[in-house]
Amino acid sequence: MIVTHGASAITPNLLILGGTTEATALCRALADTGLTGTVSFAGRVDRPVRQPLPQRVGGFGGVQGLADYLKAKKITHLIDATHPFASQMSRNAVEAALLTDTPLIALTRAPWAAQDGDNWRHVPDIAAAVAALDRPACNVLLAVGRMHLDDFAPNPQHHYLLRLVDPPKTPPPFPRHDVIVDRGPFREDSDRELMEAHEIDLVVSKNSGGTGAYAKIAAARALGLPVVMIDRPALPDRREAFDVAEVMDWLSHPGTERGV
Ligand code: NAP
DSSP states (O other): OOOEETTEEOOOOEEEEOOSHHHHHHHHHHHHHTOOEEEEEOSOSSSOOOOSSOEEESOOOHHHHHHHHHHHTTOSEEEEOOOTTOHHHHHHHHHHHHHHTOOEEEEOOOOOOOOTTOOEEEESSHHHHHHHTOSSOOEEEEESOGGGGGGGTTOTTSEEEEEESSOOSSOOSOSSEEEEEOOSOOOHHHHHHHHHHTTOOEEEEEOOOSSTTTHHHHHHHHHTOOEEEEOOOOOOOOOEESSHHHHHHHHHOGGGSSOO
């Protein structure tokens, strides 16, 4: 693949901000095409999925840290393939790209939209989801990730079913809970069985979009269960792609030198 920057061809040196199945798929496509780059992880999970590109782990140290990294490593293109709720990293990427004049694209997913039969209560953020659980005790499938479990401590009356990528390092702050250690993608039929077996009354989910985490939403619809749906955080304007092919096209297209 020929990568252009302005009028002249350049040797690409990509930085991919990862942590998603989309990032992994992109890295595979980049490696297959012979493009060089590094994929970056925050370091939140114990066993990140193996990548076909070199990887680095850990924060950059805010906007300035990322800008310094982009310059020091002579990064030619920045690809933000983080999760739609990784809003701090995505904001930093936009600012650091502007500071260093590095072309940026985000590989992201459209949010899920409610369908006939869905019973969603939209909430704007985690705090509002916590407030929505201020209700009589029930069985809750809490699918918000390990980092936000402590936020839900104010509602200890519920029995929580937690599905986590790694076993929790500290006990979850709920007197009654079950933990399932598993990583997606998940299937609707098995999520439905899981929710029936645990007599789930209510699902709490981020509106992550994509297919890998949608199974629980489809299962909730099939079982007639309500979902507290946490809406996406707001992000600054940026160029966005919704599949790997769009990113590959952006990389090869002569008119992409600004990228943001
Ligand atoms: P966040 O709140 O937006 O990021 C907090 C800080 O973590 C960032 O400012 C950055 O530190 C560091 N960081 C985040 N992603 C990084 C990356 N890919 N490489 C290097 N440093 C990174 O992010 P988060 O919500 O904690 O998510 C962390 C990671 O988990 C992301 O990579 C995301 O793709 C993945 N993930 C998140 C979710 C979710 O629901 N949030 C779900 C699945 C996967 P510095 O400021 O020091 O650079």
